[in-house]
Amino acid sequence: MEKYILPNIPNxxxxxxxxxxxxxxxxxxxxxxxxxxVIDEVKKSGLRGRGGACFPTGLKWSFMPKGNDKPKYLAVNxxxxxxGTFKDRQIFExxxxxxxxxxxxxxxAMGITSAYIYIRGEYRKWxxxxxxxxxxxxxxxxxxxxxxxxxxxxxxxxxxxxxxxxCGEESALMNSLEGERGYPRVKPPFPAQKGLWGMPTTINNxxxxxxxxxxxxxxxxxxxxxxxxxHPGPILVGISGHxxxxxxxxxPTGVPLLTLINDPQYGGGVPNGKKIKxxxxxxSSTMVLxxxxxxxxxxxxxxxxxxxxSVGTAGLIVxxxxxxxxxxxARIAHFYHHESCGQCTPxxxxxxxxxxxxxxxxxxxxxxxxxxxxxxxxxxxxxxxxCALGDAAAWPVQSFVKxxxxxxxxxxxxxxxxxAA
Amino acid sequence: xxxxxxxxKAESLFKKYPEKKAAxxxxxWIAQDQEGWVSEExxxxxxxxxxxxxxxxxxxxxxxxxxxDKKLGKYHIEVCTNVSxxxxxxxxxxxxxxxxxxxxxxxxSADGKFTVSxxxxxxxCGGAPMIAIGEEYHxxxxxxxxxxxxxxxx
Ligand SMILES: Cc1cc2nc3c(=O)[nH]c(=O)nc-3n(C[C@H](O)[C@H](O)[C@H](O)COP(=O)(O)O)c2cc1C
Ligand code: SF4
Ligand code: FES
Numbered sequence: 001m002e003k004y005i006l007p008n009i010p011n012x013x014x015x016x017x018x019x020x021x022x023x024x025x026x027x028x029x030x031x032x033x034x035x036x037x038v039i040d041e042v043k044k045s046g047l048r049g050r051g052g053a054c055f056p057t058g059l060k061w062s063f064m065p066k067g068n069d070k071p072k073y074l075a076v077n078x079x080x081x082x083x084g085t086f087k088d089r090q091i092f093e094x095x096x097x098x099x100x101x102x103x104x105x106x107x108x109a110m111g112i113t114s115a116y117i118y119i120r121g122e123y124r125k126w127x128x129x130x131x132x133x134x135x136x137x138x139x140x141x142x143x144x145x146x147x148x149x150x151x152x153x154x155x156x157x158x159x160x161x162x163x164x165x166x167c168g169e170e171s172a173l174m175n176s177l178e179g180e181r182g183y184p185r186v187k188p189p190f191p192a193q194k195g196l197w198g199m200p201t202t203i204n205n206x207x208x209x210x211x212x213x214x215x216x217x218x219x220x221x222x223x224x225x226x227x228x229x230x231h232p233g234p235i236l237v238g239i240s241g242h243x244x245x246x247x248x249x250x251x252p253t254g255v256p257l258l259t260l261i262n263d264p265q266y267g268g269g270v271p272n273g274k275k276i277k278x279x280x281x282x283x284s285s286t287m288v289l290x291x292x293x294x295x296x297x298x299x300x301x302x303x304x305x306x307x308x309x310s311v312g313t314a315g316l317i318v319x320x321x322x323x324x325x326x327x328x329x330a331r332i333a334h335f336y337h338h339e340s341c342g343q344c345t346p347x348x349x350x351x352x353x354x355x356x357x358x359x360x361x362x363x364x365x366x367x368x369x370x371x372x373x374x375x376x377x378x379x380x381x382x383x384x385x386x387c388a389l390g391d392a393a394a395w396p397v398q399s400f401v402k403x404x405x406x407x408x409x410x411x412x413x414x415x416x417x418x419x420a421a
Numbered sequence: 422x423x424x425x426x427x428x429x430k431a432e433s434l435f436k437k438y439p440e441k442k443a444a445x446x447x448x449x450w451i452a453q454d455q456e457g458w459v460s461e462e463x464x465x466x467x468x469x470x471x472x473x474x475x476x477x478x479x480x481x482x483x484x485x486x487x488x489x490d491k492k493l494g495k496y497h498i499e500v501c502t503n504v505s506x507x508x509x510x511x512x513x514x515x516x517x518x519x520x521x522x523x524x525x526x527x528x529x530s531a532d533g534k535f536t537v538s539x540x541x542x543x544x545x546c547g548g549a550p551m552i553a554i555g556e557e558y559h560x561x562x563x564x565x566x567x568x569x570x571x572x573x574x575x
Contacts, residue, residue: 280504315546331503
């Protein structure tokens, strides 16, 4: 299929090449429309956020108050720290202008005069690339004062994070941008009411913004017919783990997971012809699926929900038959414990217990009751915290134990045998 | 203290934001780039520059893992051991790195050349296993490639 976000066009990251292929035409078109018409177009396209929660983008934009009596902000989320996720970096490197064009259009639609692209500190090399692209867009008059003579003014800045997964959570991101520690905020108030510096703010993922020019260029109707109707559009799928050709692949939503894993144009199959034991479909926080249950499961919101998981960031992690499931979950639990900001007791304490218990399983020191205990601790975190990191820590544990119970019980037995001997 | 040039860079950042405090992280980056780490003295200096209490700067520096409140070795080697890298053998990469650098995870080698850290996912899972040396990513590693890479560092 044709590719739009990561097309095979040499030097597409350069502004001249981008323009030669129709770049910034969507902006010109949008600037001729009323802001509300732009929001309407995005709404009707069916675009849903690519940052993990699949929230309808047009609807989110419509929550912003109208009028220009106070400043409003856009924060573009390029924190990209969910394990298994490495797609936004491709946009920074290979198609920054499409994201930038989408940001300008978003600013126009919502009446925003300052946008910040928050990018994780580990990506400093890529921040420089985005800064270069921004400078070129400024020089061409696409950003800044009186854009293309329309009287509309907006500025776009990059902002460098400094190593904290939690800053990808939207309210932590805002605190971080304001020069604070990255602690999530209690909601409500929601960002559209009270966000950056107390002002109305929208937060969108990098890939979400890169989709916007497509919608304006070719119309919502065209866009809404790409992939599946309820979650349309091109989507960047990152495939990692046990596949022959790991990487980021652009596909329409709704492609079967097995195609993504096995097709030679995508993952290219599991090395050495091994079987798939497990798949995490959308970054480490999404629920694990068993390899034998992948038939009919596709990369879109409804299909993955029906299968008992979610799209998340579309970071597909493949594990072959030799994988130590307990060790994988222990590593995931370590991550969420390490990244918990510590504000809420269930998250701070719970993630620590989970990690400790899982290490006991890893070393064959767990008791039979511990299998249930893992799920109980996870259940107590889920839904009882300020931000969704708590849920993100709970879901892997719940799903790993539910779907690979035998792997955990096996580790218990080893100990009993040792004691009996 | 920032150099004159860096001070100018820092001050030019203030106009990006409606409040000065928002420039704190970017200014700490400038400070760390200049010195390699952020000393207590530097934190106090930055606090004055940004107009926030020293305790606030200390809180920020300790919250974010990329700000170093201690001196590091000349090369900072970070090995990702998160899931995708683990599945592709990051455990062996850790072993090679520790041996070649003469420092365990969390330590700096006696000659001050290497600091070795274990890192969380760095957004390069497709290129697993991987390490970062400063800002540079090195992907699709094997133990042999890693060893070669590290011995080539002067
Ligand atoms: C712990 C945590 C980490 C997150 N990390 C990211 C991230 O790195 N990038 C991102 O776009 N969204 C991340 N999110 C989701 C954001 O809070 C937010 O929903 C998203 O940026 C909205 O953009 P979208 O509507 O375009 O998807 C994270 C959420 C949580 C709870
Ligand atoms: S759920 Fe965890 S990460 Fe989120 S605010 Fe509470 S303690 Fe912090
Ligand atoms: S897991 Fe190592 S870079 Fe993502």
